Amino acid sequence: MVKHHATRFAIGFTGVIALLVAGPTAAYAAPGNDDFTVATVIGEIPYSTTVDTSGATSDPTDPTGCANNGSVWFRYTPTSNTRLRVDTFGSDYDTVLSAWSGEQGSLTQLGCNDDTNGTQSQISFTGTAGTTYYFMVGICCGDGSAGGGSLRFTIDEFQTAANDSFANALPVGALPYSNLQDLATATTEDGEPSSCFTAPHTVWYSYTPTTSGSVMASTNPTDPGIAIYTGSSLSSLSEVACRRQFTYSPVTFQVQAGTTYLFRVGANRASKVTFWLQYPPGPxxxxxxxxxxxxxxxxxxxxxxxxxxxxxxxxxxxxxxxxxxxxxxxxxxxxxxxxxxxxxxxxxxxxxxxxxxxxxxxxxRTHDVSIVRMTVPSTTRVGQTVGVTVNVQNTRYEETVEVRLHRSGPSGYQYLGEVTQLVPMKEQGKTTPFSFTYTVTPDDQAAERSPSWRWPSLSRTGTRSWQTTS
Missing domain, CATH: 2.60.40.10 (Immunoglobulins)
Structure with a gap:
C-alpha cells in the first residue's frame, strides 16, 4: 500500500501560500516468520540468522506476558537434554526476547529479557529432548510504530558453570577464599528465590564455619548482588542477609559454627566475577x-x-x-x-x-619561667651609658629564654634590644640575670626624669612567650 502524508499549508509574512506535499512512503513487507504459525524452524544448533524486521507486526494471538510489538518467531526442538542460550546480540535496535513452550493460545513463558547487553537480549535455560520451544523477539519500549530493523538471532547449547544450581553449590574451604566464575555460563533455575535482587545469571556457594563469628562476602567487580541463606532446599531457604546489585559495600554478618550458609551471587550482565569470603578486618x-x-x-x-x-x-x-x-x-x-x-x-x-x-x-610539661626583678639606675645624665639587669626565675625545666627590652617615650615604646641564653632550673628565690646597656639621650633630659622602663618581654625559644610590663 502507498501512503501519503496529509497536505499542509504554510502562510508567509508576504501573503504567499506555499503548498507542501510529501512523496509516497514505501511500505515494508512483513518478514516470513511474522506470526507464531510461521515461526522459523531451527534444525541444528549452533544456529544464527539475520532478519529484517522493519515490517513485523503483532498478531492478536501473540502472548502478552512479554513485549510483542513488531514480533517475529523461531522454534526449536532439541533431540537431547541440553542447556540452551538464545540471544539477539548484533541487532541494530532495542529488542525484547522471550521463550515459550506449549500450544498457541496456551503458551507457558520460560523467560523474558531486555537489555542484557546494552539494548540487546539473552535467555538461558535447560531444554528437554523432544520438547518444542518457541522464541519471540519484539521491539522494546513502544507501540511498534517505530519499526524494527536488522535482527541478529542466535541459539546455541553450552555448558553451565559448575555451581550454576543450588544443588551444585561450590563448597568454600578455609578463609580467606576467592573464586572466579564467568556468569555468561550461569543461569537461574525454577524456584530460585529473588530476595533483594533478581538476575538472569546466578551461581551458588556453600560454607560451613567451624567457629562462630563475623564473616564478610564481597565481589569484584562490586556490582553483582549477594544473598545469604540457610536451609536444605530452594523451597525452604531462610534469608540471613542480602546486598542489592550496584550496592558496592561488602556483606558482613554473624555465623554459627556447624551451620551451613548458602550464597547466591548474581548479575544482570554476563561477565566474569570473583567471589570473596573472608574474616572482616577490624575498623x-x-x-x-x-x-x-x-x-x-x-x-x-x-x-x-x-x-x-x-x-x-x-x-x-x-x-x-x-x-x-x-x-x-x-x-x-x-x-x-x-x-x-x-x-x-x-x-x-x-x-x-x-x-x-x-x-x-x-x-x-608545665613551664614556670618568670621575670621577678629588674634593676635600673636611680639617676642618669645625658650621654651616660647605664646598665639594666633583668632577673629571670625558672623552677621546673632547663629553658632557652629570650628577653626583649623596651622603654617608653612620647611616641610609645621603643625597642632597645634582646638577650637569649640558657636558664637552668633553680631553687625558688634564685634567678638568672639578663644584662642590657643603655645610653641616656637629650630626650630623656627633656622629660626631666629618668627613662620610664617597660618590663621586658620574655619568651621561651621555640614554644610559648610571656610578656610583663610595668
Whole structure:
C-alpha cells in the first residue's frame, strides 16, 4: 500500500501560500516468520540468522506476558537434554526476547529479557529432548510504530558453570577464599528465590564455619548482588542477609559454627566475577587533639576518627587517658593534672564486636619561667651609658629564654634590644640575670626624669612567650 502524508499549508509574512506535499512512503513487507504459525524452524544448533524486521507486526494471538510489538518467531526442538542460550546480540535496535513452550493460545513463558547487553537480549535455560520451544523477539519500549530493523538471532547449547544450581553449590574451604566464575555460563533455575535482587545469571556457594563469628562476602567487580541463606532446599531457604546489585559495600554478618550458609551471587550482565569470603578486618582508628605541648592547666580536646572497611557502623568509643581516667564519647576533653608522658588510647568497636585501638604519647610539661626583678639606675645624665639587669626565675625545666627590652617615650615604646641564653632550673628565690646597656639621650633630659622602663618581654625559644610590663 502507498501512503501519503496529509497536505499542509504554510502562510508567509508576504501573503504567499506555499503548498507542501510529501512523496509516497514505501511500505515494508512483513518478514516470513511474522506470526507464531510461521515461526522459523531451527534444525541444528549452533544456529544464527539475520532478519529484517522493519515490517513485523503483532498478531492478536501473540502472548502478552512479554513485549510483542513488531514480533517475529523461531522454534526449536532439541533431540537431547541440553542447556540452551538464545540471544539477539548484533541487532541494530532495542529488542525484547522471550521463550515459550506449549500450544498457541496456551503458551507457558520460560523467560523474558531486555537489555542484557546494552539494548540487546539473552535467555538461558535447560531444554528437554523432544520438547518444542518457541522464541519471540519484539521491539522494546513502544507501540511498534517505530519499526524494527536488522535482527541478529542466535541459539546455541553450552555448558553451565559448575555451581550454576543450588544443588551444585561450590563448597568454600578455609578463609580467606576467592573464586572466579564467568556468569555468561550461569543461569537461574525454577524456584530460585529473588530476595533483594533478581538476575538472569546466578551461581551458588556453600560454607560451613567451624567457629562462630563475623564473616564478610564481597565481589569484584562490586556490582553483582549477594544473598545469604540457610536451609536444605530452594523451597525452604531462610534469608540471613542480602546486598542489592550496584550496592558496592561488602556483606558482613554473624555465623554459627556447624551451620551451613548458602550464597547466591548474581548479575544482570554476563561477565566474569570473583567471589570473596573472608574474616572482616577490624575498623581503622585514629584521633587528633588540639594541644601539641599541653601543660597541667590546659584542657586538651580529642576527636575520634574511625571507619569499618567491612561496612558496619562504629558502635562505641573508649578513651584511656593514661592517668586512670576514661571517656566513652567520640569527642572528649581532658586535663592532665601533673606533668608526665601519658599514653592515650582510643578503642573503637563495631556493632558486631570487632575492635581496633590507636594510641599516642602526650608529653605534658608545665613551664614556670618568670621575670621577678629588674634593676635600673636611680639617676642618669645625658650621654651616660647605664646598665639594666633583668632577673629571670625558672623552677621546673632547663629553658632557652629570650628577653626583649623596651622603654617608653612620647611616641610609645621603643625597642632597645634582646638577650637569649640558657636558664637552668633553680631553687625558688634564685634567678638568672639578663644584662642590657643603655645610653641616656637629650630626650630623656627633656622629660626631666629618668627613662620610664617597660618590663621586658620574655619568651621561651621555640614554644610559648610571656610578656610583663610595668
Amino acid at each position: 581503622t582508628v585514629d584521633f587528633s587533639f588540639n594541644e601539641r605541648a599541653p601543660n597541667s592547666f590546659d584542657t586538651v580536646y580529642f576527636w575520634a576518627s574511625a571507619k569499618d572497611p567491612a561496612g558496619k557502623e562504629i558502635d562505641s568509643y573508649t578513651w584511656d587517658f593514661g592517668d586512670g581516667t576514661t571517656s566513652t564519647t567520640a569527642y572528649a576533653s581532658h586535663r592532665f593534672t601533673s606533668d608526665g608522658d601519658y599514653t592515650v588510647q582510643l578503642t573503637a568497636r563495631t556493632v558486631d564486636g570487632r575492635a581496633a585501638t590507636a594510641s599516642r604519647v602526650i608529653a605534658v
